[in-house]
Amino acid sequence: MQPEMTDTRASAPVPRTAVPKTVLMCRPDHFAVTYRINPWMNPDLPTSTDLAVQQWETLHQAYLAQGFDVQLIDPIAGLNDMVYAANGGFTLDGHAYGAKFTYEERVPEGPAYMRWFGEHGFEVHEPEHVNEGEGDFLLSNGAILAGHGFRTSLESHDELRRIFDREVVSLRLVDPSFYHLDTAIAILDDANIAYLPGAFDDASRAELERRYPDAVIVDDQDASVLGLNSFGDGATMLIAQRAAGFERSLAERGYATVGLDLSELLRGGGGIKCCTLELRR
Incomplete structure (x- = not known):
């Protein structure tokens, strides 16, 4: 009798399908670090606005190369952080939930982004509670993953439920270096995520394990260069070029990657x- 043969070859990566994306960006024409509102910022170290613009432009061009519809909001002098457009609100089904920032340095960004949403056809909902937009709200498999603990209040999650009539999954962040949800979770496609377990409290980590048993787990080294602060179309992920381990994990799952230096x-x-x-209409 012939011995039973076992195929030990690794299974082929799952084919991935790109989904068209429309995004809003803001050129960092006024970028500078002149105050400290998170552990990454050090106003004692000079920054280069020109270099920030050059690096931002590589991201802008990469999105255009992927076929994204890229829309721009005009930067406003004195708003150093307006380049971080994700914090400006959350859009879904033609509605825009505005941001209400934690720190006074960023408060004027909220009305600026809400004006843009209103001028571009969104039904705008002015926030009652502190939140920092898509920095802490991520759409996954029809539900809204919602961070809290540093920049976004738990009460804002109730506003999300009322405005969008979607399931909202509250996740508590506990590491100050990962103060927004989009620094600790990456949306890979409608059903799949990558995340850093240590960024969450025990209950939130257990919920992520339950919902995403096959998630890509990212280590501290890749997270420390904001490797999870990435974006893609379901087939290609644009990621920090120094997040080498994350890049390998994505390739094993069948995702293409574009590494960038920001x-x-x-x-x-x-x-x-x-x-x-x-931007989701």
Whole structure:
């Protein structure tokens, strides 16, 4: 009798399908680190606005190369962090939920983004509670993953439920270096995510494990360069080029990657996803 043969070859990656994306961005024409509102910022170290613009432009061009519809909001002098467009609100089903920032330095961004939403056809909902938009609200498999603990209040999650009539999954962030949800979770496609377990409390981590048993787990080294602060179309992920382990994990799952250097913008506490607000009509 012939011995039973076992196929030990690794299974082929799952084919991925790109989904068209429309995003809002803001050129960092006024970027500078002149105050400290997160652990990444150090106003004692000079920053280069020119370099920030150059690096941002590589992201802008990469999105255009992917076929994204990229829309722009005009930067406003004195709003150093307006480049981090993700924090400007959350859009879904033609509605826009505005941002109400934690720190006074960023408060004027909220009305600026709400004006843009209103001028571009969204039904705008002015927030009652503190929240920092898509920095802490991520759409996944029809539900809204919603962070709280540092920049967004738990009460704002009730506003999300009322406005969008979607399931809202509250996740508590506990590491000050990962103060927004989009620094600790990356949306890979409608059903799949990557995340850093240590960024969450025990209950939130257990909920992520239950919902996403096959999630990509990212280590501290890749997270420390904001590797999870990435964005893609379901087939290609744009990620921090220094997040080598994350890149390998994505390739194993069948995702293409584009590695970018946004190191100057990282000094303000943001990366690829922070510079990107998805527009959903």
